[in-house]
Structure formats: C-alpha cells, structure tokens
Amino acid sequence: MFKKLILIIFLVKNIAFSQKDSTIKATNLEEIVFSANKVEENKKGIAQQVMIVNTKQINSINATTTGDLLANIGAVSLQKSQQGGGSPTIRGFEASRVVLMVDGVRMNNLIYRAGHLQNIVTIDQSILERAEILYGPASTVYGSDALGGVIHFYTKNPKLNSTLATGYMRVRVPDQEKTFNGTLNIGQKKWASLSAFTFSSFNDLRMGAKVNSAYGSKFGERNQYVYFENNSGIGTDGLVKNSNPLIQKFSSYTQADLLQKVLFKPNETDSHILNIQYSNSTDVPRYDRLTDPLNKDGSGLKSAEWYYGPQKRLMTAYDFRKNKGNQGSHIGLNYQSVEESRHDRPFGGAFLRNRIENVDVYGITADKYVNSKKYEARYGIDIQYNNLNSTANQTAVNSRETKALSTRYPNGKNNMLNAAIYTTESWILSDKFRITDGIRLGYVALNSEFKDKTFFPFPFNETSQKNFVYSGNVGLVFNPTNTWKIAGLLSTGFRAPNVDDLSKVFESSKGTLIVPNPNLKPEKTINYELGITKNISNKFYWENVIYTTNFKDAIVTDVFTLDGQPTVIYDGVESKVLASQNKRKANIWGLSSTLNANLLEKFSASASYNYTNGRIKTTSTSTPLDHIPPMFGRFGLKFENTNLNIETFLLWNGWKHIEDYLLNGEDNEQYATLKGMPSWKTMNFRVGYKFVENWSIQAGIDNIFDLQYRTFASGINAPGRNTFVTLRGGFGK
Numbered sequence: 001m002f003k004k005l006i007l008i009i010f011l012v013k014n015i016a017f018s019q020k021d022s023t024i025k026a027t028n029l030e031e032i033v034f035s036a037n038k039v040e041e042n043k044k045g046i047a048q049q050v051m052i053v054n055t056k057q058i059n060s061i062n063a064t065t066t067g068d069l070l071a072n073i074g075a076v077s078l079q080k081s082q083q084g085g086g087s088p089t090i091r092g093f094e095a096s097r098v099v100l101m102v103d104g105v106r107m108n109n110l111i112y113r114a115g116h117l118q119n120i121v122t123i124d125q126s127i128l129e130r131a132e133i134l135y136g137p138a139s140t141v142y143g144s145d146a147l148g149g150v151i152h153f154y155t156k157n158p159k160l161n162s163t164l165a166t167g168y169m170r171v172r173v174p175d176q177e178k179t180f181n182g183t184l185n186i187g188q189k190k191w192a193s194l195s196a197f198t199f200s201s202f203n204d205l206r207m208g209a210k211v212n213s214a215y216g217s218k219f220g221e222r223n224q225y226v227y228f229e230n231n232s233g234i235g236t237d238g239l240v241k242n243s244n245p246l247i248q249k250f251s252s253y254t255q256a257d258l259l260q261k262v263l264f265k266p267n268e269t270d271s272h273i274l275n276i277q278y279s280n281s282t283d284v285p286r287y288d289r290l291t292d293p294l295n296k297d298g299s300g301l302k303s304a305e306w307y308y309g310p311q312k313r314l315m316t317a318y319d320f321r322k323n324k325g326n327q328g329s330h331i332g333l334n335y336q337s338v339e340e341s342r343h344d345r346p347f348g349g350a351f352l353r354n355r356i357e358n359v360d361v362y363g364i365t366a367d368k369y370v371n372s373k374k375y376e377a378r379y380g381i382d383i384q385y386n387n388l389n390s391t392a393n394q395t396a397v398n399s400r401e402t403k404a405l406s407t408r409y410p411n412g413k414n415n416m417l418n419a420a421i422y423t424t425e426s427w428i429l430s431d432k433f434r435i436t437d438g439i440r441l442g443y444v445a446l447n448s449e450f451k452d453k454t455f456f457p458f459p460f461n462e463t464s465q466k467n468f469v470y471s472g473n474v475g476l477v478f479n480p481t482n483t484w485k486i487a488g489l490l491s492t493g494f495r496a497p498n499v500d501d502l503s504k505v506f507e508s509s510k511g512t513l514i515v516p517n518p519n520l521k522p523e524k525t526i527n528y529e530l531g532i533t534k535n536i537s538n539k540f541y542w543e544n545v546i547y548t549t550n551f552k553d554a555i556v557t558d559v560f561t562l563d564g565q566p567t568v569i570y571d572g573v574e575s576k577v578l579a580s581q582n583k584r585k586a587n588i589w590g591l592s593s594t595l596n597a598n599l600l601e602k603f604s605a606s607a608s609y610n611y612t613n614g615r616i617k618t619t620s621t622s623t624p625l626d627h628i629p630p631m632f633g634r635f636g637l638k639f640e641n642t643n644l645n646i647e648t649f650l651l652w653n654g655w656k657h658i659e660d661y662l663l664n665g666e667d668n669e670q671y672a673t674l675k676g677m678p679s680w681k682t683m684n685f686r687v688g689y690k691f692v693e694n695w696s697i698q699a700g701i702d703n704i705f706d707l708q709y710r711t712f713a714s715g716i717n718a719p720g721r722n723t724f725v726t727l728r729g730g731f732g733k
Contacts, residue, residue: 029485029535035132035152037141037378037424037438038104039328039369045426047436047475047489049135049531049545049592051075055156058128060647060686062170062698062726064177064202066125066153071711072684072702074608074634074651075133076151079713083175083205083251084284084311085118091135091549092588092614093148094627094666097495097523099138101152103275105317105334108145109359110386110416110446110499111409114555115666116713120151122279122313124257126168126181126198129156135592136547137493137527139471140438143382143420147493147525147551157273158192158263159185166694166730174719175252176203185732190266196259205251208708208720214655214678220710220717221245222291226304226347228397235397237304237348248716250290255281255311269324275317283343284308288671288715294347301347309341309356326371330380336361342408351394355408360387379423382442388414388499404454406571410503412449412462418496419443420469436475444469444496448503448516456505456513456570459563463503463516469494485533493525501555501580513570515562517579526550539598546591551625554584586625588614602641606649609633616662626662629712630654630677643690652681656712671715680709694730699723 029044036046043050053073063069067086071078076088090098096112102123112119131153138146167182183196211218227240242249257279264272286306294300317334341356367380390409395402420442427435447464473491480486497520506514529547534540559566560579567574590612598604610632614625636649658676661667669676683704690696702722710717 028538028541029479029482029533033132034154035101035134035150037369038330038367038380039378044479044485045434045436045477047473047477047487047531048138048491049529049543051133051135051594053131053133055129058125058131059728060645060688060698062686062700062724063125064172064175064179064200065121066123066128066131067120069125070131070133070151072651074610074632077610077629077632077653078711079116080711081116081118081289081715082284082287082308083202083248083716084253084255084281084308085121087116087118088120088151089627089629090133090149090151091547091590092612092625092628096145096498096500097147099142099146099150101142101150102277102315103153103155103317104319104332104365105315105336105363106142106384107336109336109338109361110388110414111340111357111359112145112498113500118284118308118311119313121255121281122257122311123153124196124198124259124279126179126257127155127183127196127259129154135545136489136529136549137471137473137491137525139493140422140440140473140491141424143440143442143471144418144444144469144494144496144522147495147523155259155261155275155277156183156194156196158187158194158261160187160192160263160265161189162187162192162733164694164730164732166728168726168728170724170726172722172724174206174722177201177724187263190264192263194259194261194263196257198257199254200256201254203252205248205716206720207246207248207717208703208706209246210706210708212678212680212707212709214680215673215708218245219673219708222248224301225249225290226301228304239301246720248287250285251287251716253282253284255279269322271319271321273317273319273321275315275319277313277315279311279313281311284311286342286344288668289344291715292670303344304347304349305343305345305352307343309343309354310339312337312339314338327369329368330366332363332365334361334363334365336363345397350398351396351403353392353394353405355390355392355405357408358389358391361385374428376426376428377423378425380421382418382420382422384418386416386418390414406455406505406507408504408506409499410448410450410463410505412451414448414499414503415446416498417443417445424473432479434477434479436473436477438473440469440471442469443467444522446497446499446502448499450505456568458505458515460516463518465497465502465518465520467496467522469496469522483534483536485531485535487531487533489527489529489531491527491529493527495523497522497555497580504580507570507575511573511575512578513568513575514557514578514580515560517560517581520555520580521553521582523551523553523555523582525552541594541596543594544591545593546589548587548589551584551586551588553582554586555580555582556584557581558583585617586614587617588612588625588628602639604638604640605636606638607633607635624660624662626665626667627713628660630656630679645686645688647686649684649686650681651684653677653679653711655679666713668713668715671710671713677710677712680707682707682709694728696728698726698728 095117100107134150289306292302392405422440424438475489614628615622631654638647686700688698706721
C-alpha cells in the first residue's frame with residue numbers, strides 16, 4: 001500500500017492531469033465560489049475541494065449532454081447505459097450518493113436509486129452559466145445523499161438594460177446530432193426576461209472502428225438486433241443481422257428543453273426571480289439491456305424491447321434575495337414534477353410491461369449570512385416534501401389488451417419529508433489562518449402504503465420510518481503567503497433511506513423478490529482530506545488533494561426473511577427473499593492533482609490526474625468496493641488571442657482489472673471483457689474563430705484516431721471519430 005502511494009505521488013508530480021478552466025487567468029485563489037456555503041466566497045478561504053466550469057469552457061467543449069460536458073472537462077468519471085444519459089461518479093460515490101442541484105433546487109428525490117442514474121441528461125448544458133463540483137461529503141449544507149459530493153448547476157440569469165437575441169446550431173457526425181438553441185433577453189431598468197429553447201436530435205450512435213489493442217478483438221459491436229414483424233395483425237420477434245456492426249442500433253432519441261426566467265429588481269438591495277424549466281424527451285432505449293444475450297454461449301437476445309419512457313422534468317422556483325452591506329438573506333420556494341417510466345418485453349414475449357412513476361416535490365429554503373472582518377456566519381432551514389404515485393400495466397403486443405401488473409414501488413400513498421436546520425461559520429484568526437465549521441440537524445420521515453395486494457399478500461399494509469440525522473465539518477485553511485494554500489478538512493455525510501431503498505417490492509430476476517426492511521438506518525461517511533495549492537497570479541496553478549473516507553452502515557441488497565421464511569411464492573414461482581440492509585463497511589482513499597500554467601502570453605497548458613481506491617472491510621478480509629473508477633485524467637494545450645482559440649486535449653482512463661470489480665454488483669462486469677475494462681486514451685481537437693461581435697464558428701474532432709472503447713461500468717460503446725461544427729450568433733447588446 002505504501003509503495004503504491006509513493007508511486008502514485010511520483011506520477012502526479014511528473015505528469016499532473018485536469019483542467020480547472022479553459023482560461024488560466026480565471027483559475028486562482030481569488031476565484032469566486034457560490035456552492036460551498038450557498039454564498040459568494042473566495043476560493044482561498046474554502047477548505048473543501050471545488051472545481052468550477054465557466055461559460056467560456058462550456059461553449060468551447062460543445063458537449064452533447066451535461067454529463068458529457070463534465071467528462072470532457074476531466075471533472076468526473078461518467079458511466080453510460082445508453083446514449084441518452086450519463087451517471088457521474090465523485091470519489092467512488094454515484095447516483096443517490098451524489099447530490100444534483102440546479103439553481104439552488106435539489107434534484108434528488110425519493111426514487112433516486114443506488115445503481116446508475118441518468119437524470120443529469122434533463123439539465124440543458126446550453127443554458128448553463130457555470131457548474132461547481134464539490135468533492136467529498138457535503139451533507140452539512142446539502143443534507144441527505146451528499147456522501148461523495150455535490151454537482152451544482154447554475155443557469156443564466158436575465159440581464160437588466162439589455163436586449164439580446166443569441167443562438168447556435170450544431171451538427172455532429174457519429175450520431176448525426178442536430179442541435180438548435182435560441183435565447184432571448186429583454187431587460188429594462190428594473191425587470192428583465194430570459195427565454196431559452198433547445199432542441200436536440202440524435203440518431204443511432206456509431207462506435208469507433210479501430211480495434212483497441214488491449215481488447216484483443218472487436219468489442220461491443222452490434223451484430224444483430226430484434227425485428228418485430230407484423231403479418232395480418234399477428235406480430236412475431238425475429239433476429240436481423242446488422243448491416244453495419246459499428247452502428248449501435250436503437251440508441252437514438254430526441255430532447256427539448258425550455259427555460260423562462262423573470263427578474264424584478266426594485267432597488268439596489270432586493271431581487272425577485274421566477275425560474276421555470278422544462279425538459280422532455282422521446283422514448284430513450286436502454287441500450288445495454290437490448291444487447292444482453294439470451295443464452296450462456298452469447299447467442300440470441302434476451303429483450304425484444306427495453307426503453308425508458310419520455311424523461312420529463314418540470315421545475316418552478318421563486319427566489320427572493322436581499323443583500324445589504326455585510327448581511328444578506330434568501331428565501332426560495334420551489335415545485336418539481338418528474339415523470340419516469342420503464343417499458344420492457346422479453347424476446348418472444350406477448351406483453352409489453354409498463355411501469356410509470358410520477359413524483360411531485362415541494363421545497364422551501366431560507367438562509368441568512370453575516371460577514372465581518374473576523375467572523376462569517378451562514379445559517380438556514382431546508383425543507384423538502386416528496387410524493388410518489390407508482391402505477392403499472394402490461395399491454396398485449398397483438399391484441400392491445402391491457403391487464404394489471406405489479407408496480408415497482410408501493411401502489412398506495414408514498415411520501416417523504418426532509419427537514420433540517422444548519423449553520424456554517426468562518427473564524428478569521430489572521431491574514432494567514434482561518435477555521436471553518438458547520439453543523440446540520442435534521443429529521444427524515446418516510447411512509448409507503450400497500451393498497452393493492454393482488455400480486456403478493458404482504459403481512460403488512462404499510463411501511464414507515466423516522467430518522468433524526470446530523471452532520472458536521474471542521475476545516476483549517478492556512479495561507480502562508482499569497483501564493484500558497486494549505487487546507488485540512490474533517491467532514492461527515494449521510495444518506496437517509498428513500499422509497500427505492502425501503503419500500504420497493506420488486507422481482508429483480510425470476511426467482512428473487514426484494515421486500516421492504518423497516519429497520520434500515522442512514523448510510524454515513526466520515527472524511528479526512530488535505531489539500532495543498534500553489535498559485536502564482538495568472539501564471540501557474542497547481543492543486544493537490546489526498547483524502548480518505550470511512551463508509552459505514554452502507555445499504556446493500558442481501559438475503560432476508562419474510563415472516564421468518566427465506567422464500568415465498570410470488571407470481572406462482574418460489575422466490576428467494578432479498579432486502580436492503582445496512583451490512584457493509586468500506587474505506588475509500590484517493591488523490592487528485594490539477595495543474596494549469598501559462599507557458600507564453602497566448603499559450604497555456606492544463607493537466608489532471610485522479611486516483612480512487614475502495615475496499616469493503618470484513619473481520620477477516622477485504623474485497624473491492626463497487627463504483628470505483630480506474631485512474632483517469634486529462635492533458636490539454638491551448639492557444640488563444642482576441643478572435644482565435646485552438647485547443648487539443650488528451651482524455652485517458654487506466655485499466656480496471658476484473659479482480660478489482662465487485663462481481664454481481666453495480667460494476668457491470670457482463671459488459672466488460674473477461675479481463676475487465678482495458679485502458680484507453682483519445683486525442684481531441686477544438687478551434688473557434690470570432691469573425692464579428694456576437695458571431696463565431698467552432699469546429700472540432702473528438703476521438704481523432706477512431707478508437708473502439710467503452711468507459712468503466714458502461715453498457716454502450718463510446719462514440720467513434722466525432723466531427724462537429726457549431727455556428728453561434730446574436731443580435732443586440
């Protein structure tokens with residue numbers, strides 16, 4: 001272990017790898033951070049590791065989705081089960097163990113699961129002003145689920161005294177992407193309106209053609225797919241040979257996103273913002289499930305259909321802010337409506353199974369801050385109430401007859417309340433020393449009702465749980481000079497069980513039934529980290545962080561008993577009983593290194609390196625923890641002047657050997673090679689030219705050498721050689 005650590009530190013010192021910002025001038029200790037304590041702060045006073053992605057970088061990357069944006073920046077590792085998604089991992093935590101925020105509104109709801117989540121795709125990266133990634137536990141400020149960190153997205157705000165219409169069009173080759181965006185800002189002296197619309201269409205994704213030597217053979221090619229043939233009203237499933245195995249059939253989808261913001265600023269201290277966001281898509285095929293073989297020898301296909309229904313997200317939020325002198329306050333009211341659905345049919349199956357979840361979320365936040373020369377305090381309340389309506393049916397593919405089907409979650413009332421108070425403080429001891437601390441006290445209540453017991457006569461009518469939760473942190477920031485920052489942080493995190501953990505009654509596979517376990521407790525982490533940053537004005541920035549996280553009471557699905565019995569009869573089949581249980585302890589440690597340097601007046605370089613190691617601890621041995629990505633990083637070179645910018649960057653992932661997988665867990669070894677997921681690297685290129693004010697053209701090539709590869713835990717191959725062109729323009733000022 002010690003030798004491995006020394007080797008990694010040596011590699012970090014010599015090769016360093018991520019980009020904090022495409023413009024080095026914006027990367028320094030005076031950089032402004034909003035998300036750490038929900039107020040504006042200088043980065044030099046924050047103990048927690050934070051990465052900022054700004055508007056210029058977002059526009060330069062030209063990502064297809066917000067998940068792809070984070071992956072191309074080198075901020076996170078990204079898992080994909082289909083083209084229309086992306087599940088980010090922060091320090092070995094993923095899905096319901098990472099908090100997603102947009103404009104101060106919490107996206108995590110009571111059905112966020114612990115596997116792989118695709119919800120980030122409902123955030124339109126076209127309308128983002130910035131994104132901030134908080135690394136490590138952040139439950140003191142953000143509450144439940146912030147075990148690995150927080151990704152906070154900030155959309156653009158209306159501008160006063162400005163009338164400006166902007167937009168862009170982008171076309172891309174490997175999936176024949178067509179994206180159109182239009183944004184209109186109308187601003188007067190005291191009020192302003194911002195309207196934005198984005199439409200994207202993606203055809204089936206083409207993978208790389210060049211065989212990765214580490215794979216030993218072609219990997220992930222789509223040789224056949226299911227064709228449903230209808231003869232005289234009677235349909236049958238058949239297998240069709242794919243004429244081009246590089247085309248990943250049934251990975252296409254389209255998406256539309258709307259944003260409407262209205263700002264009213266009656267005076268210098270007060271502001272009111274109404275924020276409405278809506279995202280909707282077509283059906284999104286679950287590509288990995290559509291490639292699962294029917295037989296052990298790899299022949300046949302298990303599923304004829306498997307897709308997510310339209311992914312719908314509506315958010316309406318009102319924010320009031322008052323800032324006067326060294327004090328400020330904020331009140332936020334928000335409502336979210338989310339619809340998710342799963343639809344699947346086995347090969348040759350007569351019925352398409354449809355399971356639909358409708359979630360309503362109501363939120364209230366209020367906070368206040370006070371700043372002085374020696375002391376800063378922030379305190380607030382945070383309340384979120386969730387409702388779930390879970391329905392299901394199955395439809396005959398020939399007769400269109402509809403009949404009942406077991407729901408994914410209890411089919412009665414499902415609700416969850418999160419309520420908390422919190423405070424954070426900064427004690428400025430001198431120009432060089434600062435102590436930060438915080439504490440959160442909360443209450444989480446969950447209740448689910450089993451209204452219909454047609455499919456299984458449960459020995460109970462409802463399941464409920466109440467938890468008192470808490471979190472805290474303390475940090476020390478030492479700035480020995482204006483160019484150095486040394487920060488130590490002790491922080492804790494928690495995740496209270498939600499409906500997906502506690503109340504799900506689900507046949508995970510034929511012969512296994514997941515049932516509720518009302519004795520579940522919250523998952524907890526305690527994290528220790530040390531960060532050392534060297535910063536020289538706008539010339540040089542090097543940040544290094546090493547951390548270790550103890551993970552206890554981790555929830556896993558394991559064998560269970562119901563009414564004292566290890567098996568039950570479910571849907572006519574004797575099924576093994578499983579349930580979520582607090583049965584795991586683990587330790588995660590890792591390090592990251594980020595370097596940005598201005599080599600010459602117009603030339604800059606950026607690099608990053610990220611390593612994570614996770615092990616499950618038992619009394620006698622340890623095994624790999626799932627969700628742990630291989631080492632990954634980024635190296636980039638950039639030229640930039642007034643009208644022209646050129647950038648080339650290398651993205652890379654190390655090996656994830658099969659012995660480092662948690663088998664039969666969330667690492668999806670069935671979608672890897674027999675030896676695991678081989679290493680890969682891609683060369684990428686960007687060029688942009690501004691020919692008049694508000695008008696520019698951008699072009700780029702990703703995966704220049706057309707490599708055939710797949711990212712860790714993913715069930716779909718990455719795009720092949722990827723050429724795009726974007727035209728941006730605008731009128732007004």
